[in-house]
Amino acid sequence: MVSRTMQAVMNSGNFGGELLSMAIxxxxxxxxRYDQELSQLRGLVLEMGGLVEEQIKSAVKALDxxxxxxxxxxxxxxxxxxxxxxxxxxxxxxxxxxRQPAASDLxxxxxxxxxxxxxxxxxDEAEKIARMVVHIYDSSNxxxxxxxxxDVMTMAHLALNMLHDAMDALARQDMEKAVEVTQGxxxxxxxxxxxxRRLMTYMMEDPRTIGHxxxxxxxxKALERMGDHAKNIAEYIIxxxxxxxxxxxxxxxxxxKDNPPDKDPPKAR
Amino acid sequence: MNTATIQERISMAxxxxxxxKIQDKPTAKVGYEDxxxxxxxxxxxxxxxxxxxxxxxxxxxxxxxxxxxIGANExxxxxxPSGCGKSTFLRCLNxxxxxxxxxxxxxxxxxxxxxxxxxxxxVVQLRARVGMVFQxxxxxxxxxxxxxxxxxxxxxxxxxxxxxxxxxxKCLQKAGLWEEVKDRLDNPGTGLxxxxxxxxxxxxxxxxxxxxxxxxxxxSALDPIxxxxxxxxxxxxxxxxxxxxxxxxxxxxxxxxxxxAYFHLGDLIEVGETELIFTNPRHKLTEDYxxxxxx
Numbered sequence: 001m002v003s004r005t006m007q008a009v010m011n012s013g014n015f016g017g018e019l020l021s022m023a024i025x026x027x028x029x030x031x032x033r034y035d036q037e038l039s040q041l042r043g044l045v046l047e048m049g050g051l052v053e054e055q056i057k058s059a060v061k062a063l064d065x066x067x068x069x070x071x072x073x074x075x076x077x078x079x080x081x082x083x084x085x086x087x088x089x090x091x092x093x094x095x096x097x098x099r100q101p102a103a104s105d106l107x108x109x110x111x112x113x114x115x116x117x118x119x120x121x122x123x124d125e126a127e128k129i130a131r132m133v134v135h136i137y138d139s140s141n142x143x144x145x146x147x148x149x150x151d152v153m154t155m156a157h158l159a160l161n162m163l164h165d166a167m168d169a170l171a172r173q174d175m176e177k178a179v180e181v182t183q184g185x186x187x188x189x190x191x192x193x194x195x196x197r198r199l200m201t202y203m204m205e206d207p208r209t210i211g212h213x214x215x216x217x218x219x220x221k222a223l224e225r226m227g228d229h230a231k232n233i234a235e236y237i238i239x240x241x242x243x244x245x246x247x248x249x250x251x252x253x254x255x256x257k258d259n260p261p262d263k264d265p266p267k268a269r
Numbered sequence: 270m271n272t273a274t275i276q277e278r279i280s281m282a283x284x285x286x287x288x289x290k291i292q293d294k295p296t297a298k299v300g301y302e303d304x305x306x307x308x309x310x311x312x313x314x315x316x317x318x319x320x321x322x323x324x325x326x327x328x329x330x331x332x333x334x335x336x337x338x339i340g341a342n343e344x345x346x347x348x349x350p351s352g353c354g355k356s357t358f359l360r361c362l363n364x365x366x367x368x369x370x371x372x373x374x375x376x377x378x379x380x381x382x383x384x385x386x387x388x389x390x391x392v393v394q395l396r397a398r399v400g401m402v403f404q405x406x407x408x409x410x411x412x413x414x415x416x417x418x419x420x421x422x423x424x425x426x427x428x429x430x431x432x433x434x435x436x437x438x439k440c441l442q443k444a445g446l447w448e449e450v451k452d453r454l455d456n457p458g459t460g461l462x463x464x465x466x467x468x469x470x471x472x473x474x475x476x477x478x479x480x481x482x483x484x485x486x487x488x489s490a491l492d493p494i495x496x497x498x499x500x501x502x503x504x505x506x507x508x509x510x511x512x513x514x515x516x517x518x519x520x521x522x523x524x525x526x527x528x529x530a531y532f533h534l535g536d537l538i539e540v541g542e543t544e545l546i547f548t549n550p551r552h553k554l555t556e557d558y559x560x561x562x563x564x
Contacts, residue, residue: 028562029560029561029562030561030562030563031561034561099561100520101560102519102523102547102548102559102560103546103547103548103549103550103555103556103559103560104556104560105560105561106547106548107548107549242296243296243548243549244296258295258296258297
């Protein structure tokens with residue numbers, strides 16, 4: 001279930017090129033270098049998103065395969081994610097300083113700068129899961145029973161979908177999709193709650209599972225946090241496309257309507 | 270101990286709540302083909318109101334059906350590419366276009382409810398109420414003192430030399446020039462630096478107590494420090510005057526104005542709060558111009 005968008009973008013080796021040129025702003029800037037820098041920034045963020053997706057997938061797969069070597073690789077690769085964050089953030093700052101961006105360009109740069117922070121956090125959460133995998137399988141302890149991990153898989157699937165859709169919405173400037181992502185977080189939260197309840201039941205039934213149960217608890221917490229970060233990303237995308245700040249509101253799909261309710265467009269007196 | 274109590278911190282934090290006003294504005298985008306003005310063309314407290322203004326230079330239709338309010342005590346910036354009509358429109362506001370024979374203005378322009386194109390209106394009086402500062406500083410070839418004193422004298426605004434001295438002092442101070450020139454008021458105004466000359470022209474403009482000051486690219490011939498001084502001055506003058514500025518520098522418009530009007534090929538495309546125009550303009554043409562995509 002590799003993100004097809006990301007894969008296509010990564011294979012082409014030209015991040016954000018064709019895919020994004022159609023998106024923000026219709027024409028090109030009079031200053032070509034500005035366009036190049038903007039698309040370089042978008043490319044970096046998409047690349048980072050693709051890498052973070054891979055990190056989650058590898059971490060969860062390592063758990064499934066009982067493969068602590070892969071998990072170690074995931075831990076090491078977090079440095080690459082961090083490096084991308086620093087690079088993208090530097091580029092964002094220099095764009096702000098040198099180009100005095102306005103309107104959609106300004107919203108794009110600010111949103112991307114915030115998105116990378118959330119991507120980096122998601123990367124950290126993936127690394128946490130990988131550390132748990134190492135902890136579970138790279139020790140003399142007896143391997144845990146598989147039923148403990150079932151919820152991790154379900155939740156990982158949901159979290160990955162959210163991130164994937166968020167990155168897709170970013171690449172396509174697709175506000176509808178971003179709104180969907182923000183709504184998906186509720187499902188992940190519900191899943192987290194019921195997983196937690198099940199986990200508690202297992203641990204009460206058989207206290208020998210408590211050690212691994214706690215590891216699993218950290219993993220599902222990490223996955224739940226990923227959903228929150230993906231939701232943040234989606235909110236930045238809505239701001240980027242629409243210019244509306246929808247954070248901390250309960251009804252995002254209402255807010256993204258074009259005209260505020262009960263207000264007529266201004267008329268001449 | 271000089272630390273804020275928790276209560277104070279909370280109230281500080283609540284004071285910093287984001288302004289929801291901007292959030293409630295419509296955001297629907299308007300495409301290239303639609304050339305009707307979008308945004309808030311009217312204001313609650315207008316100083317000047319312009320309705321369906323058209324300007325022709327012989328056959329050329331330079332301003333097309335422009336309707337907009339200029340609010341009292343606001344700085345409104347007119348922006349747009351060269352030849353978009355922003356200067357033409359500005360010059361209509363104090364009938365500077367009267368001197369051009371082929372120029373014809375239709376529609377209605379009111380200053381405080383009074384039609385400024387009324388046949389019985391004294392243009393000289395109008396220009397005292399609506400002053401102007403030009404791109405290139407143009408002090409009179411007279412002393413610094415006389416540059417300021419000339420207007421009030423011909424309009425008979427003062428009764429004695431002492432009163433006139435006081436007025437000159439006040440205007441130079443308001444224009445932020447007093448400290449620099451107080452010892453050489455008899456020197457020629459043309460001997461000042463570019464930035465000082467421009468501030469002298471602003472002092473001259475305010476010497477006749479205008480209500481509105483029109484500024485046509487007032488900083489384009491100035492260095493960044495002189496520009497910053499003029500911009501700072503505009504912010505102070507806003508308390509007592511209404512300022513309309515035409516500028517090619519979008520950053521300047523963003524810095525000094527509360528509202529922005531974007532002109533394109535004679536049409537007023539979009540008017541709105543500066544913050545909104547620079548973060549989320551509604552018209553595609555405005556967006557392209559603001560972001561530097563304009564061909």
